[in-house]
Amino acid sequence: MVFDYIVVGGGSSGCVMASRLSAYGARVLLIEAGPDTPPNAIPDDIQDGDPTRAYLNPGYRCQSLHATTVRGGRKPVHYEQARVMGGGSSINAQVANRGGPGDYDEWASSGATGWGWEDVLPYFRRLECDLDFGGEFHGTNGPLPIKRVRQSDWSGFIRAISDAYDALGLHFRPDFNGAFGDGYSVVPLTNRNGHRVSSAMAYLPETVRSRRNLTILSETTVARLTFLGTTVTGVETENKSGVQSYSASCVILCAGALHSPAILMRSGIGPAKELVQFGIPIVADLKGVGQNLQEHPTICVSAYLKPADRLSPGVSEYIQMHARYSSGYEGCPSTDMAISTVAKSSWHPLGRRLGTLAVWVNRSYSTGTVALKGSSHKI
Ligand SMILES: Cc1cc2nc3c(=O)[nH]c(=O)nc-3n(C[C@H](O)[C@H](O)[C@H](O)COP(=O)(O)OP(=O)(O)OC[C@H]3O[C@@H](n4cnc5c(N)ncnc54)[C@H](O)[C@@H]3O)c2cc1C
Structure with missing residues (x-):
């Protein structure tokens, strides 16, 4: 099957990408490793205003991630990341937490052109329907409701x-x-009437899911990218029906700060010295992949x-x-x-x-x- 865009990961960002790209007629495939949360069957624990119910459900979390600290010699600990449609927004604490203006301006001055505070503010406004504040900082027409504790x-x-x-x-x-x-x-909080509103709920309602140019595959893991030479041509996936390949003009990695670099590395894009020890054929020796993780x-x-x-x-x-x-x-x-x-x-x-x-x-x-x-x- 051929698509214009494949969005890898149906998390906080992936749901937005799939929704926005398919709005203009592009053929979009959204692939999520975890279970779906369709509008008519959103699990109670995800909808709950109490974030700990979803967060503590192991069915919505990756099981294979571990974190170690260099100093202190501590044992590896489980690293909590979502594995469910909506990603982190389906299990997180629901706090609508913007970065500070200085953070974005520092990104821009470090070379991320277009990511300064004045550049990103219109997108913050566009994504939200702030139920308490308007003015220069807030949007009132976006899909994500934001309300404050009184x-x-x-x-x-x-x-x-x-x-x-x-x-x-x-x-x-x-x-x-x-x-x-x-x-x-x-x-x-990203919450309406005491219920969580995840990115999946906000950006993939039934009206979006019924678009004929949007295909959603859940419980399907992207194993690696596929290439023609060094050009990405699509992805190879695995689910309970087996291995499958999909092609697209453009593949967008939205698998989060941990899995996006991991997918690149499994596909042969990353530090060659590390990848060859796992028998991964090298497509591009890029030392920066997987570096500079911040938490x-x-x-x-x-x-x-x-x-x-x-x-x-x-x-x-x-x-x-x-x-x-x-x-x-x-x-x-x-x-x-x-x-x-x-x-x-x-x-x-x-x-x-x-x-x-x-x-x-x-x-x-x-x-x-x-x-x-x-x-x-x-x-
Ligand atoms: C427990 C917890 C609490 C948090 N609390 C808050 C909070 O209150 N406020 C706040 O602002 N932020 C919070 N965060 C952070 C916030 O949720 C994340 O920053 C945000 O979700 C990141 O979005 P993302 O799209 O980059 O990745 P994610 O939302 O993590 O989405 C990545 C998606 O990709 C999927 N995926 C990964 N690998 C593959 C693959 N190979 N194939 C197919 N799919 C794949 C995953 O299953 C996941 O659904 C919290 C995070 C956690 C884990």
Whole structure:
């Protein structure tokens, strides 16, 4: 079968690509390794406003990924990445979290022309239907609803933390995704009426799926790219019916920050020295593939709460407050650190009694590497 575009990975970005490209008549094939979430059969745990239900379902996660740290000699740990239609947006914490203007401007000045803040802002506006804010920073007609937790729904725990921030000189900023700077805010969520809205729900509704020029294959893994010489001609896939090849004028990798370089490497595009040890024929010896991975390491600290400080019954949003602050390290910008404050830490009875501070590095300087463990394409 021949297509104009093959989109590899039906995650946060892949659903957008498939939807937008097929809107103009191009023949598009979207291939997702995990299960589909069609509009008439979205699993309850994915729709739930409580993100931990989907996140803790192993059926929606890759099982084969491991992370190791160079320092500290720790054992490899499971690396959590989605494997389901909607990708991360089907299992994540639903926080509509924009990068800061300085991050994008740094990309542009490093050579990523067209990715500066003024360049990307129109696309942020276009993707969202902000239910609280308009103005220069926000869109009101996009497919992805964004709503904020109300301050009146904050639990006693959250109010106590906000008082502590004020006492430290870190003040309230109503719009977390507007004018950036140190401060704390109510959390913007990709959620409507208490239910998650994933990229698949927003960009692949029935009206899009019924386009005759859009084909969606779920539970199908792209094993590798196919080539004529050094030109990509399509992909080789595997699913329970067997191995299949599809051709396209253009293949777009949307398999995430870990799997996109892994697919390139399995296809022979990457550091030749590493790939030959797995018997992978080299198409292009490119040392940069798999390098400069960035993550935001997080540490969670939980507290057992007095009954009066717990989340009120009937309030479903429990990641209630976000703060950005400055580490104060020389050369680091403001907002390089972040804290999420969670009024209820899981759906079970103990989780309801725990409040959590999740502290993470918002602007990381350390980088890592994505490397293959073998030539297998199982994810
Ligand atoms: C647990 C968790 C919580 C998070 N919380 C938040 C949050 O609250 N707010 C926020 O802004 N961000 C959050 N993130 C990050 C956010 O979800 C990701 O940045 C985003 O989903 C990345 O989009 P992507 O399209 O690049 O990749 P993904 O959304 O990961 O999509 C990649 C897709 O490709 C598929 N795929 C991979 N390899 C293959 C293959 N060989 N063949 C076919 N398909 C393949 C995968 O199954 C997956 O569906 C979170 C992420 C995780 C894992």
